[in-house]
Every structure is written in C-alpha cells, then in structure tokens.
Amino acid sequence: MTELVLKNVSRRYGNTLAIDKVNITVANGEFLTLLGPSGCGKSTTLSTIAGLDRPTGGSISFGDNVLFDAEDGTFLQPEARGFGVVFQSYALWPHMTVEGNVGLGLKLRKIPAAERNKRISEVLDLVGLGPLAKRYPGELSGGQQQRVALARAIVFRPPLLLLDEPLSNLDAQLRQQARVWLKDIQRELGLTTIYVTHDQDEALAMSDRIVVMRSGKIVQLGTPQEIYRTPVHPFVASFIGNANLIEVTGGAAAQAGGCDVRLADGQVIRAQTPLGNLNAGKQLLAVRPHLISCTKADNASEVAVEFGMENYLGDHFEQVVRVAGTEMRLSLDEPRPRGGGKIWIRNEDAMVFEAER
Numbered sequence: 001m002t003e004l005v006l007k008n009v010s011r012r013y014g015n016t017l018a019i020d021k022v023n024i025t026v027a028n029g030e031f032l033t034l035l036g037p038s039g040c041g042k043s044t045t046l047s048t049i050a051g052l053d054r055p056t057g058g059s060i061s062f063g064d065n066v067l068f069d070a071e072d073g074t075f076l077q078p079e080a081r082g083f084g085v086v087f088q089s090y091a092l093w094p095h096m097t098v099e100g101n102v103g104l105g106l107k108l109r110k111i112p113a114a115e116r117n118k119r120i121s122e123v124l125d126l127v128g129l130g131p132l133a134k135r136y137p138g139e140l141s142g143g144q145q146q147r148v149a150l151a152r153a154i155v156f157r158p159p160l161l162l163l164d165e166p167l168s169n170l171d172a173q174l175r176q177q178a179r180v181w182l183k184d185i186q187r188e189l190g191l192t193t194i195y196v197t198h199d200q201d202e203a204l205a206m207s208d209r210i211v212v213m214r215s216g217k218i219v220q221l222g223t224p225q226e227i228y229r230t231p232v233h234p235f236v237a238s239f240i241g242n243a244n245l246i247e248v249t250g251g252a253a254a255q256a257g258g259c260d261v262r263l264a265d266g267q268v269i270r271a272q273t274p275l276g277n278l279n280a281g282k283q284l285l286a287v288r289p290h291l292i293s294c295t296k297a298d299n300a301s302e303v304a305v306e307f308g309m310e311n312y313l314g315d316h317f318e319q320v321v322r323v324a325g326t327e328m329r330l331s332l333d334e335p336r337p338r339g340g341g342k343i344w345i346r347n348e349d350a351m352v353f354e355a356e357r
C-alpha cells in the first residue's frame, strides 16, 4: 500500500511560516482536498509534495521512498518523484499541438513512438479531446485547455496526481461539469489525488477527505460529512457552510440538553457544545443561515432582531438581520412574513465554541 506521509512539514520564508508542522497521511486511491482561504498554505503544501519547493522542516515519504527529510538533508528532485501536476495556469506549449503537449512527457521519458501514440490517443479519448488532437492551444476554449493540462499530467500514469485550483479559470457552469468528469476519471483510474481549492462546494462534492487549513496550520481533517456536521472550530463552521458567528457568554455551563448562552444584549439562546465542556469567558455561537427560521418553531430559541436587507438569490432569499450589534444572514425559501421582528434558532442547530484567545 503506497501511502503519502507528511510529518511536521514546515516552510518558512523569513519571518513568515507559510506552513507550520503539517501532518497528513494520504491513502492509496484517495481523493484528498486541501481547503482554505487564500494565503493559508495550500499551494505551499502541494509544492513541497511535488518537490517544487523545499520545506524547512519535517519529512515527506511516499511508500518506501523518502522524498524529503530535513534531518538528514534528503531531497528528491521533482523529476525523480514523477508525480502528475496541474496548476491553475495550464502552462501549455503554444507552438505544440494538443497531442504534442500531451506526449512531451512521454518523449522525455523515451517511450517508443508506437507506445507513445497509443497512450496519447487513449488519454485524449478519456478527457474527450480525441477529435482536437491536431489543434493548437490558442484554438481551444479554457475548458478544453484545462483538459489538455489534465491529459498531460496523467498520460504517464503517475502514482500521485497533484492539482492546484485547476478549475478556477472556468466559468461557473463549466466548473460544475469539469468537477464531475474529473472525479469520474480519478475514480476510474484509481488515481491517488491531492486537490487544492478555496471553494467549499468543490471540496464537499469531490473529496474522500478534506483538510481545512488556516494560517499555515491544519484546523480539521475529516470526511466532507464530518467537516460539515461536526466542525471542531468556529472557523470551520463559518468557512464550510457559511455559519453566522456571534459572540456569547455562558457556554461553559453545559448540561445534557445543551447550554444557555447569552448575547451581548442579554437575550438567551439554547445551544449545543459539540466539543464538550468549554472554558468560561467569551464564546462563539455558530448557526448556519438555512437553519434559522422567521416562523415560530418548537425546541427553538426566540430571538428579537432588527430586519435588514432582503436579497433575492434565485433559489433562496437572503435575509440580513442585526442582533446584539452583530449582522447575521438567514437563507429563506420564501420572503419573511411582514411585521414580526423575531427569528427562531433551533436548539440542536446552534453550536457554541470557545472564542480564540
């Protein structure tokens, strides 16, 4: 079983720690996604795996091969690692045809012409570009260029595929389609894949497991369901699923049915503590936009709010409210009932975490 193992991998640039003691084990055939906001260290992590960047600490191994070890100075060059890599900019050779671009890696590996042509046509069929083999990149759409880049990365059957925001240059509809076919190809070939994105929907839809990163550190590593349903940090709740975060106090007194937390204006909300006991002091209440209602609900806390803007977003209405000096967003199927001035937050859907120190 060929596992990729990152142990305490760090990369320092002067005073900046781009990544800080990252530990990840990727199983054979797994689709693992690095997810987080811009600048959190996703690309740095991927580059250290590809061998395009040299960490300043830790070790990386793939099966029995040590790729990098800060202790003894081991560093395997990217060519020797032989992983397939696709970046956001596809970096195709403009003066080479589609088949030329795809076959270049095979040529450099001195694969005989007959075998080369066979593999090129197989992989072009796989990505649906067979008929365009003789075209030049300038004669292709963005989506087609993106397929060429993927074909080029998988044509030599790499043991590991590394993808850095490969779909982010595509428009919304193409992105959705590309997500599906990329995942299909990955599954069909059983390719161990590490995928970088800042798009939570992409991560939830495609991944076996997701690594949520912030400021160079892993905040949570788990399946899409674990990450969404049981976030271990308010950052995870707000980044995946767009939870509203509100400062509260009182979550330390948790009991079986949850605990009562107090907003800055004194209103009380019943909530859960997914991580068990909290320390006293400031806490953060996290509630997802679609789990708050504007009509009376059972086992829910009634909260007086000030209604703000209502935005029509096609498949739902986004209602802005202000409560205790904080803005919250609600996602409603229908426009809110007129009048009122109250919302209901279901006890089981409100989560309290310790605020960061």
Ligand SMILES: Nc1ncnc2c1ncn2[C@@H]1O[C@H](COP(=O)(O)OP(=O)(O)O)[C@@H](O)[C@H]1O
Residues within 6 Å of the ligand: 013, 016, 017, 018, 019, 036, 037, 038, 039, 040, 041, 042, 043, 044, 045
């Ligand atoms: N070559 C570099 N020199 C200095 N700082 C860098 C360099 N590359 C990345 N960084 C810093 O490391 C952090 C992580 O960057 P990166 O891995 O590119 O983030 P992401 O891909 O998640 O957007 C950022 O703060 C970035 O500014």
Ligand SMILES: [Mg+2]
Residues within 6 Å of the ligand: 042, 043, 044
């Ligand atoms: Mg990046």
